[in-house]
Amino acid sequence: MTDYKNLKLIATSNPHIRNNETTRSIMLDVIIAMLPALVWAIITFGVKALLLSVVSVAGCMFWEWLYRKLMKKSQSVGDLSAVVTGMLLAFVSPVTTPLWMIVIGDFFAIVVVKQLFGGIGKNFVNPALAGRAFLLGSYAGVMTTWIDPLQNKAPLFGSTADIVTSATPLAMMKGSGDAVAASFAQLTEKYTVADMFLGKIGGSMGEVSALLLIVGGAYLIWRKVINWQTPVAYIASVAVLTFLFPKAGGNLEWMLYSIFGGGLMLGAFFMATDYATSPVTKKGQLIFGIGCGLFTVFIRYFGSYNEGVCYSIMVMNLCVALIDKYTKPTRFGVVKSEKKEAAAK
Known part of the structure; x- marks a missing residue:
């Protein structure tokens, strides 16, 4: 028989979920x-x-x-x-x-x-x-000063005046017309797709290896720390847009260099999935990821900055409340008309 007198009542705010995660x-x-x-x-x-x-x-x-x-x-x-x-x-x-x-x-x-x-x-x-x-x-x-990892290492202390710098792959893909075609040809001669995927390129120090970032992202999905919706939607939207609208080279080649160069993998798996600044619903996460992809490509193609991951994620962060508002599931017992009225308020 249950001893109701000695039961401990714990009053907390929602969500009411019990597990071992902290x-x-x-x-x-x-x-x-x-x-x-x-x-x-x-x-x-x-x-x-x-x-x-x-x-x-x-x-x-x-x-x-x-x-x-x-x-x-x-x-x-x-x-x-x-x-x-x-x-x-x-x-x-x-x-x-x-x-x-x-x-x-x-x-x-x-x-x-x-x-x-x-x-x-x-x-x-x-x-x-x-x-x-x-x-x-x-x-x-x-x-915006990048070391060439094929030429030298960064000194632990002291001046960096003697190190060899070079443009990042995305910087070489910036521009239009004959200029971007010529620089992209130089890029493909300097780095292969395998180099891009493995990380034998210049750039921010933690974003160069697409392979290891994917491995880390897969670990987080396996551990159920993040959902697959946001990173997959983000990477896929960038891949589709760059494949359909290449600025130089072949469609597939331009797409691969676009998704493996820069901070796309780091942003998709480790930043766009931040709990506090991303949607809570799976439908909202898909919308969020697609929005990040659209802004990333638009900034890279039409902006003066050759990378768009940082600003695209922050812009979509500001839209999270709106996304959550229109993608939240209908509560039990609430009809759709009442849900629309509540959303309009």
């Missing part, structure tokens, strides 16, 4: 998924890639600890979300980024974008992407 365990899975790309960055660009990641992680953890200490709030450093933000910000930065600069980006990502809006789960855009956008706007020269 924020810390989810973030730990994300960190594990990023480790292969980090190892490849160290192999490709040198030990400076590890140093930049460590400093970025330490910076994010410090700023989160300091803010919550000053505001007399409970500490949240232990949930590892700051670690993920620090790794992602390092991943989307050139390996030659000065250490002091990455710490400034950490401050903007953690304090301005995350903590000032209430902390984890309350930020309206991805903190790491916002940090990168801030650094790009403030230090454009540094954030």
